[in-house]
Structure formats: structure tokens, C-alpha cells
Amino acid sequence: MPNGWMRLATGAASAGCAALLALIFFGRDLSGWSFDSTKIQNFKIVFLSIILEALPFLLIGVIISALLQAFLSDELVRKLTPRNPVAGVLFGSLLGIVLPLCECGMIPIVRRLIRKGMPAYIGMIYIVAGPIINPIVFGATLQAFRTNESLAYSRFYLAFIVSVALGFILYARMKKSPLKPEQDHHHSHHDHDHAHHGHAHGDTALKKLASAPAHVADEFFEMGKYLILGSVITALLQTLVARSSFAAVADHELLSHLFMMGFAYALSLCSTSDAFVAASFNNMFPPAALLSFLVLGPMLDLKNTLMMLAAFRKSFVLKFSLLIAALVLIGSILFDHLGFV
Amino acid sequence: MIRKPLATAVHYLVRAILLAGFAFLIVHLVRSGKLNLYIAERMQFIVKLSALGLYAVAAQQFYSAIRSFFDKEQSGPDCDCDHEMPETWGKSLLLYGWFALPLIIGYAVPDGLLGSSMAAAKGVQFAPQTVVVPKTSPAPNTPAPVVPAPLSPTNAENEKPTDKPDTKENKQPADSTPEQLDVLFPYDNFTESYAAYGKKLVQQDVITVTPQRFIETLTTIDLYREAFIGKTIEISGFVYREKSMGQQQFGVSRFAISCCSADASPYGVMAKFGHAETLETDAWVAVTGELGTTRYNDIDIIQINVRKIAKIDPPEDPYVSPDLDFGLE
16 A cells, blocks of 8 residues: 555654755744854744744634534524624624634635525625634733733724724625635535535534534644744744834834735734734834734735635625725724824 | 545544644643743743643544544545645645644754843833833923933932931831922823832832833833932843943843733843943843933933842743733732
């Protein structure tokens, strides 16, 4: 069974690969710098501290997400969904409080809910608001900004305002389904649904509970890779780029917002852990720019764009993303001038 | 895609090892006392708790590995979600290698304290009052710009008798009535708690800057520096240098963290010492001296004129944290 042996080598090979990656990073560290082991140690401290700090929150997030996936039926969600647009918008914005899924777990679920009859605009608001307006993210943000609580609260107010605004715009303007035409991935979806149905009927509560830990591990690995990427980039920035280099950007109002928004987009952090990264820029950027980072990141980032493109039409994703970015930018500048942050 | 049970088993096994690796890393850091370098004390409990969670998930993955190896019917997790094992072993390698990266760095790279190089990258805060006094308001409550030379001996001597007669806080020195203290410590909403703390501090013979109140004490002294000139201060931290400092100058600095060392920001106080060149950068020192002021990078900051200095070992917990109870009592 040569194939099997090849796969057996995975473990050893991946260790080697990681070592190579590590070498690449350290090589980059060293080129152009005199050999300076303190830089590597600084990198290690910042890199690991973000991961260690975010792990508990990531775990809580994926555990709850896994439990919900196992226990909450689509039927129930659909029954609870209101038909009135105002109630619908509020429902979508606040659904995260009772359904605190991580953004990665959310997109496949929302896609299924929309297919099964949930109004699309509610689903889309939930994708946007859910990763911020939920108790886990609230706890993490308050922890990270204990010394600047007004920023922590502003994150939730602004997220709420932006998602309500988005909801009404979508309700008024979105005429056709944002989903990709069914036949596009009909085949793969068919397989998927099939497995689901066969599965669902025979399920006992005990079996569902037994499947939850498997989901935890799956989601942990799916989300964790973005957390590690975000930590690497942040740690490199912090150890290699002097604070004064940011000064030109950080002191300019519009640029500081745009920079932090672009940064949030590229980092693709899980919303349960991004507050700690934001806090690390606390004395470099004005709080209003951090607010842009904290609100935009969970609503819109590289990882979630990739996932949205898999489910929704390209033109819709583009317009939707630009709309979010504009609303967040205007909102956080307004918050700044009104003195909320 | 139909998977071979062996391949599925290997997937689960690698995941179990990685998850356990993270849990062990946390345990290892706790055992060696090095968790202090990464995580603020009040957040450590939840990090330790996550080690337990990681263990549990690792155990479950290990169990799945065994089950999928022996149970040939099983073909991975059936679920309606989009989680799938990576399709090719190249992709798996990349994914698991990526997760191994923090583990390799965690175990292989030696731990070091954050020191001057990081402090220089972040910029040491020598004027902590700028953090509390918003930039927009022109700092209305800081006492008017220094009128006489602040370091003049007369000034220092004027202050001294005020703290000699009293030994305990609640006994007011003859010439600082509460009214006089109010004049020395004006405040607004932003600085109210600092003024209250300053009134307590100024009546002590020796002002000790404790790790618990490191930021608050330095901020208070900086805000009301005129009231503190000539007072004796005790502080410890690492030696930090910048090019623009004088030969005899160095910073006594510590990193303040609120959650983890990623949000570390360095605070410090300038010190002036005749034999400063004997002190290595990044060495930990305990300094006793007299408070004065100096001008550095175009701003007025406080400076300690060192009377006594001793090299010390770095403390177990090298960081200081903002005191969340400050101003609440």
C-alpha cells in the first residue's frame, strides 16, 4: 500500500516543512540586520503571546459553534425568522447574541438557510453582524481594552449601526438572490445534502453530541491557520518596523483609518481574537483607527471574501464589500468626531 | 472523495499530536514560570484552562484516529458543514506544517526578556501624562510652565521640610494644608484620580514606585511634577538608552502589558548618574534618587538624579500592568 505509506510520511514531512518555514522567517529577519538574537526572541514573544492569548477565545467560539451546528435545526431558525423588514433587520443584527457562530462556520449555514427560505438580506446581515455582536467577542474585547472601555463599547454600537444600515440598503436594493445559481455547484451540493439527510434522520441526541468534538477540531484547524498568519504578520511588524515609521500614516486621519482597515482585511483574524491584536497597536494608532480595524475585520476580510465567493455571485460580493468598507469608514470617523472613542 | 481509512487515521493522528503540542506548550510555560513573559497575570487562568480544552480535543482526535484505522466502514466525519480534510497530501503538509510553526518556535527558540530593542521599536513613554491628558485640550490642568529653575537647591529644600515632620499619611505637614494641596494638585475629569493619588504620594518620605502602580505613579508624578521636585524616589527597571540621551543619562524602564506581551508598551523615567557608562543596556537596576526635571526631545520630563543604584536580577514577572482599581477606591 504505497499510497498509505506516502501519507504516513505526512507527519514527518510536515515537521520538516515547518522547520523550513521557520528558517525562511528567520532568514528574512537576519538579512539586512546584524545577527541579533534579541529580534528573534522578541518575535517569539509577540507571536506566541497573541496565539496563547487568543486560543481560549478561539476554543470557546468553536465549541459553541460546534454545539449549535449539532443541535439547532434549520427549521427552528426559519420558524423564528420574522417577515417584517424592520424586525428582520433587527433580528439579523442581533442573531449573533443567541447564535454566536464564528464567521467561518457562518457562511455555509447562512447559505443553507437562504436556500431553505430565510430572506437573503437577513442572512447577509447576520454574516456581517454576527461575528461582532455576540457575547464571546464582547468578553474578549472588554478584556483587551480594559483601559479604554469606551472603545470596546463603541465597537458594538458602530457594528450595530452599520449592520442596520446595511440591512435596509440590502432590503431596498437587492432584488435577486445573492447566491450563485444552483447548477453552478449543484453536483457537489447534491452529494452534500444527500449525506446530510441520511444522517439527520437516524440521529439521536447522543450521536449528535458525539459528533460535536469532531466539529471543534475541524473548526479549530480551519480558523487557526488565519490566527497563526495574523500573529506572524503582526509579530513581524512589531519587531521589525519601528513605531516612528507608522507615524506618518498614524497621524493622518484618513490614512490611519484606511491603513487599519486594509490591515484588518489582510489579517483575516477570528473576531474572538482580533481585539488583542488591535490592543497591541494601542499606542501607535489613534483609537478611532482601531475602531475601524475592530469593526471592519470581522465583517470583511480576505478569508471571508474567499468563502463568500464560493457561495455568492461575484458582482454581489464586490458591491457588498465596498458598501461595508464605506459604511465602516464613515461610521468610525463620525464616532471620532462625536467624541465616542 | 472516498478516503482510505489509513490516510484518515493519519490525519487524525497528526491533528491529535498538534493539539496536544499546544497544550503541552502551555503546561511547559506554566511549569517553567515563563508564562509571565507572554501573558498578563490576570489572563493566565483562562490560558491554563484552554490547555485542558486542547487536551480534550486532542484526545478525541486520537480516538478518531484509532477508530478510523480499525473501522473500515467509517469514512471521515459526515456532516453538513464544509469542513473537509485537505485533498492532497501536499496541502495537508502545508496546513499541518503551518500549525507546527508556533510549536517549533515555542519549543526551540530560547526565551528572552523584552528589552531595549523592543522598547526602541515601540518608543519609551517618558511623559506618561500625555496618555491621560487628551491631545485636543491644551492640558489645562498641568501646572503652568516651570517658572524658576526646577532643580535649584532652594526649591528642593523648600519642599523637604514639608515631609520631614510627618511620619504617617494622615498627619498633615504644617505647611501643606488641604487647601494648599488643592492648589498643588488641580484636576479635571481626566486627572481627578491622579490628583487624589498625588496628594497621598507627596506626603511620603520616600516615594516607592511599585510594580502594581508603576504607570499610575509615574503618570501622577509627571502630571504634578512641580509638587514632587526634590522628593526621594525609588524605582527599578531595565536600563534603556537612546542616541539623543546624554552621557550620564539612561532610562529606567518597564513594559506595561494589559493582556499579553503583544500589547506591551514601554514606560520609563529618565535617570542621571555620574557613572552611567558602567551600566549595561538592558541590565536591571534599582535606583534611588531625587526627582527633578529635564528637557528631552523638546518636551519637559521628570528625571531622577541618582543617589544610589544597585544591579538586581530581573523580577519573575518583568511586566507591569495598569491597575484597574486605580481611582475606584
